[in-house]
Amino acid sequence: MSVLKVIEVMANSEKSWEDAAKKAVEHASKSVKNIRSVYVNEQSATVKDGKLDDYRVNVKITFEVN
Template identity: 30%
Template sequence: MAVASVSKITAASSQSFDAAVREGLQRANATLRGITGLHVLEMKASVQNGQISEYRVTMEVTFVLEG
């Protein structure tokens, strides 16, 4: 029987929401083993001079615990 854990992370990108998700997953992969999925909880953007300057996502990353 597998047991999983969920870690909530926030990531940002100046390109797009998709790029922010990919950046967050890439960073999580550097620290966590056994990632099986993610769930985007929230998407926000910073605006400067009427333009989006940064895309931010908050997501939960699910990974299987070892042992």
């Protein structure tokens, strides 16, 4: 039987929501091992001069606990 845990992580990117999600997983993987999945819970962005400026995501990361 596996024991899984879920953490919530917020991240941002100047490129895209996809890049922000990648950054969230990369940063979490520095201290969390056995990451199994990521679920994008929420997306938002800031606007500057009429253009999208900063992409933000709130993700849930699932990992296996040993």
